[in-house]
Amino acid sequence: MTWSSFSSADQVGMVIGFLLTLSVFSYLLRDNVLFRLVIHIFIGVATAYVAVVILYNVVWPQLLLPLGSGDPGTILLVIIPLLLSILLLARAFPRLSSAGSPPLAFLVGVGAAVAIGGAITGTIVPQVLAAINAGVTQTTFPGATRNWMDAVNWGVILLGTLATLAYFHFSARLRNPGQTPSRAAWIEEIAGVGKLFIAITLGAIFAGVYAAAMAALVERMDAMVQFLQALLAK
Amino acid sequence: MSDEDDQVTCAECGFENPLEAERCQNCGADLPAAFAENLLAQVPGQEPFINKARITPAQQVHLRLLGEMLAVEGQALLLGISPRRAGYTTLRIGTSLVLFLVLLFSLLANKPVFTHPSLTSEALEARQLVYALTPGAPVLFVVDYQPGFSGEMTRLGQGVLAHILAQRAYPVFLSTHPTGPAQAEVFITDLGINTGIAYLTPDQYLNLGYLPGGPSGLLSFSQAPQQVMPLTADGNSAWQDPPLQTIQSLSDFSLVLVMTEDPDTARTWIEQAGPQLQGKPLMLLLSAQAEPSLRPYLESGSGQVQGMVSGVSGGVAYQDSAVFTLQSDTSGITWSAYSLGLWVGAILLLLAGLYGVFRLVREQENELSRGDKP
Numbered sequence: 001m002t003w004s005s006f007s008s009a010d011q012v013g014m015v016i017g018f019l020l021t022l023s024v025f026s027y028l029l030r031d032n033v034l035f036r037l038v039i040h041i042f043i044g045v046a047t048a049y050v051a052v053v054i055l056y057n058v059v060w061p062q063l064l065l066p067l068g069s070g071d072p073g074t075i076l077l078v079i080i081p082l083l084l085s086i087l088l089l090a091r092a093f094p095r096l097s098s099a100g101s102p103p104l105a106f107l108v109g110v111g112a113a114v115a116i117g118g119a120i121t122g123t124i125v126p127q128v129l130a131a132i133n134a135g136v137t138q139t140t141f142p143g144a145t146r147n148w149m150d151a152v153n154w155g156v157i158l159l160g161t162l163a164t165l166a167y168f169h170f171s172a173r174l175r176n177p178g179q180t181p182s183r184a185a186w187i188e189e190i191a192g193v194g195k196l197f198i199a200i201t202l203g204a205i206f207a208g209v210y211a212a213a214m215a216a217l218v219e220r221m222d223a224m225v226q227f228l229q230a231l232l233a234k
Numbered sequence: 235m236s237d238e239d240d241q242v243t244c245a246e247c248g249f250e251n252p253l254e255a256e257r258c259q260n261c262g263a264d265l266p267a268a269f270a271e272n273l274l275a276q277v278p279g280q281e282p283f284i285n286k287a288r289i290t291p292a293q294q295v296h297l298r299l300l301g302e303m304l305a306v307e308g309q310a311l312l313l314g315i316s317p318r319r320a321g322y323t324t325l326r327i328g329t330s331l332v333l334f335l336v337l338l339f340s341l342l343a344n345k346p347v348f349t350h351p352s353l354t355s356e357a358l359e360a361r362q363l364v365y366a367l368t369p370g371a372p373v374l375f376v377v378d379y380q381p382g383f384s385g386e387m388t389r390l391g392q393g394v395l396a397h398i399l400a401q402r403a404y405p406v407f408l409s410t411h412p413t414g415p416a417q418a419e420v421f422i423t424d425l426g427i428n429t430g431i432a433y434l435t436p437d438q439y440l441n442l443g444y445l446p447g448g449p450s451g452l453l454s455f456s457q458a459p460q461q462v463m464p465l466t467a468d469g470n471s472a473w474q475d476p477p478l479q480t481i482q483s484l485s486d487f488s489l490v491l492v493m494t495e496d497p498d499t500a501r502t503w504i505e506q507a508g509p510q511l512q513g514k515p516l517m518l519l520l521s522a523q524a525e526p527s528l529r530p531y532l533e534s535g536s537g538q539v540q541g542m543v544s545g546v547s548g549g550v551a552y553q554d555s556a557v558f559t560l561q562s563d564t565s566g567i568t569w570s571a572y573s574l575g576l577w578v579g580a581i582l583l584l585l586a587g588l589y590g591v592f593r594l595v596r597e598q599e600n601e602l603s604r605g606d607k608p
Binding site: 011028029030035049053056057060061062076090109110114115118119121123124127130131133140190199202204205207208209210211212214215216217218219220221222225 | 262302323324327330333337340341342382383384385386390412413414416443445446449450453464465467495501502504505508509521522523524525527530531534535536538545546567568571572574575576579587
């Protein structure tokens with residue numbers, strides 16, 4: 001596509017994108033003013049945008065609109081969070097900060113309860129049950145699954161789980177006076193296997209992070225190439 | 235504190251001091267009450283109120299340790315300036331240059347070097363879920379990724395969204411990130427450019443906007459979507475028109491699809507929204523970096539996740555397998571450049587690892603040879 005085929009807004013966006021990308025890439029040489037400028041712009045723009053979204057998408061429809069609805073029930077329901085929000089603002093002033101503690105405690109308490117409840121019912125129990133079920137299928141009902149690969153897979157999962165848990169077993173005993181406290185020898189052995197599993201897991205995660213970063217890099221370079229091609233095209 | 239009520243034991247020398255003494259009469263060390271008072275005086279805004287505390291010798295030791303920790307906490311540590319590694323800057327710039335040149339060459343050449351990947355079994359299941367959608371079926375499409383990942387996520391999700399729209403299902407966008415609503419709009423606009431179709435709201439899709447509250451907000455939305463998100467992102471009423479009139483809970487959506495780069499975000503959706511789905515499928519569109527952490531939810535057979543498309547490779551394979559056409563390389567990344575970049579990165583990592591091993595062996599040999607010399 002030629003440069004003139006883009007709208008003015010697109011042209012401005014492309015130029016800004018090109019310059020900002022170049023400025024970020026300049027960090028490869030060393031930390032410099034251009035890179036810092038981009039970081040400041042990014043933080044400023046992101047913060048302002050988030051503020052606008054919260055005002056427009058949360059405060060206005062979920063607080064101010066119901067307050068002006070005229071329905072006593074709705075107003076009553078909104079007044080409680082409104083009061084808690086005002087109390088929360090008191091945290092900004094050292095003398096009044098204790099007034100902000102109740103809403104903060106409420107937020108933390110409810111958040112923790114929901115998160116912990118979800119983790120137990122949504123992750124720990126289903127995952128443990130799934131691991132047990134896989135094992136039961138392999139051992140108790142040999143006729144049910146004859147696929148030896150599944151059996152190997154289950155064995156690896158079992159070994160990996162136990163060994164990794166052993167790695168995080170930090171209880172140590174002082175075996176001889178004057179020596180450093182240490183774990184039992186058999187736990188040390190299993191923990192060594194657990195370390196291997198952890199290393200493989202971190203390696204897999206690193207590969208994923210690298211792939212995601214590569215996608216971002218290629219996308220940016222592609223945008224720059226397209227910009228230059230459009231600029232140079234007749 | 236000694237057993238006798240009128241004496242206090244010094245933790246340093248064990249001398250028995252009168253209760254009113256602030257310092258040990260033998261060695262001059264702070265006694266517990268004075269020590270605790272001094273400790274509290276270091277904490278801003280705290281008035282010392284402990285006087286003549288009854289503290290055991292073990293507690294005295296703990297207090298002393300705490301005091302030492304507090305004292306160190308306030309001190310600025312002088313970091314040793316590591317000697318500048320010779321050639322480190324050159325190596326960094328050289329590595330980047332290799333990567334840039336390879337990618338640039340691939341992008342300018344614009345010739346397919348690597349064949350597209352084929353669909354994985356989980357992506358096949360995901361495709362089946364989308365094929366099962368009937369016209370007008372409401373699909374909750376969660377756009378929960380950071381803007382920095384838009385290159386990967388756009389390539390990953392465009393094929394799936396195009397497939398949903400081709401099925402004439404009705405995507406409803408939602409995000410627990412404040413930047414999500416704008417990204418959803420950009421996402422569908424880009425898709426429109428790629429397919430040559432202008433998708434319009436509220437005829438073909440709806441954007442509910444930003445859902446605040448983290449896990450609590452998500453749980454509330456799962457139970458009562460109409461009460462929690464009454465309006466769309468542009469301030470209009472969200473639930474009055476079909477096909478959303480009948481939605482009372484999350485289980486009334488035909489499919490819930492979460493697109494994210496963050497394992498914790500996906501986990502929160504699985505944990506909070508999963509139990510409310512009552513058998514309706516949950517599908518994940520994941521960045522390559524989140525996939526390893528979330529695969530157990532798919533492979534455990536618990537049915538928590540019923541379809542998954544991950545990374546650029548998953549997106550490319552899904553796009554290739556679908557019945558619609560996208561002008562795929564007009565925006566976003568190209569598959570060949572991406573694959574080449576991965577290969578170059580892997581080779582560089584391997585070379586660096588080999589160099590590290592070589593250097594280690596050499597250092598050990600040098601140490602051994604030094605040890606042999608008298």
